[in-house]
Amino acid sequence: MRNGQTGRRAPSHGALALSSAAADAAPGPASRLFGIQAGEGRKVALFALLAALLQAGIAVGVSASDALFLTRVGVQRLPYVYLGILLILALYVPSVTHLLRRIGIERTLLLILGVLVSGGALLFLGLRLASGDWIYYAAKLYASAWYIGLYTLFWNFADSFFDIQDGKRLFAFFSGGSAAGALVGGALVAVLSRTWEVGTLFLVWSAFSLMAIPVAGLIARRYAMLAEAGEEDVAGQGMRDQLRLAAGSMHRSRYVLALALALLAVFFLGSLVEYQYFEIFSRDTSEDELAALFGRLFAAVSAFNLLINLFVFNRLVLAFGVRHVAMIQPAAYLAAFALLLLHGGPVAAVFGFFAVHGIFTSIDSNNQNFLFNALPGAAKKATRTLLEGLAEPLATALAGAFLLAVALRFGPPQVSALGFALAGIHLLVVLTLCAEYPRSMASNLKQEWLDLSRPVGEVLGNLDSRALRIVAARARDADPEAARCAIRILWLNDRALAEQATLEYLERSDPALLSVDRSHVGEVLEGADPVRLRRLVLWAWCEAMAPGAPCLDLLARHGLLPAQLATHLLRSERPDQVAAGVVALWRSWRPEDRSSASATLHRLLAGPEEAWIVAGVEALSGLGESTMARHAASLLSHPSPKVKRQALLALRQIASPESSALVPSILRAIREGADADRYAGFQALIGIGDPTCVPPLLAMSAHFSPPLRRGVFRVLQGLGLKGVPGTVAALRDPGCQYLGRAIAARSLASIAFPQLESLAPALIDQEIARAERFHHHHRLAAARGRGSNGLVVLGRFYRDMRHRIVDFILELLTLDGRLPDFELLSASLRSGATKERANALETIEHSVERAVFKRLGPLLSPAIEVPSKAPLPGLDALLLHALDSPFELEASAAAQALLDARGAEALPHLRDRLLRPHASSLRDTVLARCGGGIDARTHVDRMAHLAAAPFFGTLPVWDLIGLASAGEYWSVPAGTALFRPGDMPERVLVMVSGGVLSGTGQRLGVGSLVGAEALRAAACGDWAVSEGAELLAVPVSAISDAVKDSAKVGMELLRFRLEDEGVTG
């Protein structure tokens, strides 16, 4: 708990101090040398001074209290102090936590400084006036508690004023201030103890604390704390909740257990070493000499820590990794105990002192920050808070108890020998910890990611008996939706319970609702025990007599419809009943039944009414014969959407691996169909299991909504290893759309993770290079874009593609188990909050290799210049190159830009390209451009006009594509009223040219929105009258559709509405 009851340790710093984030700051001499930016100097100096004053006081106080205790009470009583620290911290931690929540960090710090001023003075007086050993105990406990508490408090305070990226540049200076303060304090003790009584040194501590008050006050007054959200909810968990969470986490994860043991061991052994060197130092030494010795040691160890923090620690971590650095402390303890055992003199004591106050403070404690990152997700914060809060006092108290039991019976050599053995065990614990670290880190990151594509059985299967009891109870819920959900969960866990629940549900439910429960009935019919099956059949028979009987076809499919009834059904007026009769008689043993079923099926499929054909296709699927799949597929080109959908549903039932020839027809139906058709098509593809569907399916998935893309993912899952070659090809193909490649990556992560692991580094490298290229292309197009809609759209395409590529890279890193949820990181990187952006950058920096971050970092932060390795092309070369792009929008925007710039001269470059497949957008653009008049407006023009308007301008180009397609140009003569007060606009209008006058006399110019109330689902409050204008009208329904498919559109619409409401925040 050296670092904190609030779960925040001092950030690591040092070699990473000169962060890339500062690279574009105005480079003054200080900036170049120390990474301090303009205007930061005073703030940094104040914090460094505060750190120095606090640490100087600590060095003085700890030296004095140690010297007094060891000489007046004796080292043999030290174990009682160790036990007492537990009690003191048990009071201190909740008190400070409470204060932090009630009055904030600034006032808490000022209050504690006040306590230190008066505490030092009281101790000084107490040492003069009081008699007995209690005052030395009090002094030792007081100094030990603040040694731990002030450290945490200062870093929490500093952390409130600097984000992580700034912290990495600047916290090294505060560590430097701390070390310098300790150095001064130690030197002061060494000098003053020659002339002053040791007790007087507590007044010096008071004086340092008094000097720190105005510094802390000045910081609090002059500088604003960073707004950091989020601590409000989980931080407030009670100790009992935290204990429960942490205990559960320890029970489930070997890593947590190993980390807890390692922390306990490190503090336990630290106390043993301290006891041993105290024993050596206090041999035949006076109080003054001891105080002077501690002063010198503090000064020396502070200089050591400063050097390690500034120049060594981060290099160590980068060179050897977190796991190897974690071995340094056990090795240091082994060496310390070996020296104490074999040598037992002052050299061993000094080494022990450095192991505890040097190596631990500057290396192990910093490294623990990284180790805590691998704690399992849900209980991470609670576990960390608990471990940090309890480990040190608990281990110190345990050491006290151990020393009372052992040290008083045996001599120092025996204690050292035991210490050596325990340090060996500590090493073994750390080795276990290191072995578990990467596993825990990867599984933790994957668990934290809300991967909605996980199969239902994995999520809701394997419930324990308690959960199953709850679900079974919910299956009897009066709410049919809840009951059905519960029954579905029961089917995944306990067949008998599910059958029972299904029967109970069917028997009590309204028959009108039962059509949605066919799958449950089917499940029971598939394999229920005879008693339940009989009960179901009886129920179904009762229902079968009713008009519109549910599940009639299911009974027919399972041979439970008597031939007599089936024959009767063939003469029904209702096509669904006829279909059920066909299915039942198809299975009859009598040839004449089968013959009449065949004739009736033919009659159904011949139509001509749509309902009869649909019923015929349904009957086809009920026959369950894969040979019928070809017939069903022939109906995929039927003009009726209902027939097509039913054909896909039939194929879902009857397509088999023998139906490979049908894959192209199914893919076409998926491409052209509605969402429900597509899901049915996916099922059919899974049934066929032909991997040739993978590349076209991934290519078309770029136009799908996220839920549909998860459907494509399930197809790839269904194909299993067969689909891997096609998936790998799509993932590696830079011509494939990114959304398709992302599905490929997710699929590989799930089916063939080693493949993804081996592909990822090269892919990331290739994509970073592409993003760098697109960044420079964007700048070039944006700089020259005025006057050409082609260049405007091209510039936005490159800008948005850069973001998309970055998202793709982050997703790859997430799938690879190196990053947490990339969606949050992606959103945070584009957030307006500095600290949020910095935190996201920090997370990424710590998760990827240094070389990767060096290239990726500039693409993540808009403030950093992206370096260019290759010479940048000119605009003409860029446009000609873009004409061959696999992305249709890039090619068509480039074609338009080329035509704008060169007119007819551009045609020779375009002619050949027009004939290529997948160049429809390019063709449309060129043909429209070469036409003239109002028809010369292209899709690119529409996108450029939308991009210039509020709300639409915030959307990425791929969201504008659909909206632009839905838009149409209106030429409105002067004096025409576009909207009247009270109108509910069905379209939002973007001004392309001319003007519109509002009722308040405001003149709306090019790029303005007219009827923006449409975006707020509100009525117009004012007139809008044309002064002669050309407008691009976008239907509200198109915007609503876009919201359903793209989260970005929804978020920007929300932002637009809130900003319009003038919401603060």
Next chain:
Amino acid sequence: MTSVERLFALRCLPLLDRLRDAEIGLVARACQVRDYGSGEQVASADRPLQHLHVIAEGSVEREGARLPRVFGEASLLLGRVPGAPLIAGSSGARCLLLARGHFFTLVNECPWLMTTVLDRLAHEGLAEMGIAMERQP
């Protein structure tokens, strides 16, 4: 509260009722349960929430007005602040908390959720969604 109890508490919300069983099961597993005593502060006035809050039991109020069962969407998506402290009602509140990262994933993977959020904004207004009403200068 077990994860299946959380699942049933979540599945009846208009915001989430279109999710598939597996999806809502995952959301339920990702949620933390937090109990607030009567009058306890659920969120401060000047900081954006970091979790989507779903009230499973009890109530949460903003300036005496009850908040709906789900709040925090606009705060999570756009960093808006409540503008006034959000306080647990007289019988306290048991909330399911969905972390911001998970909510982002959910919105990205199920964009139609935004339709529900926008509808709520249109019909319930800002204060009912737990957002500050003050006008910008």
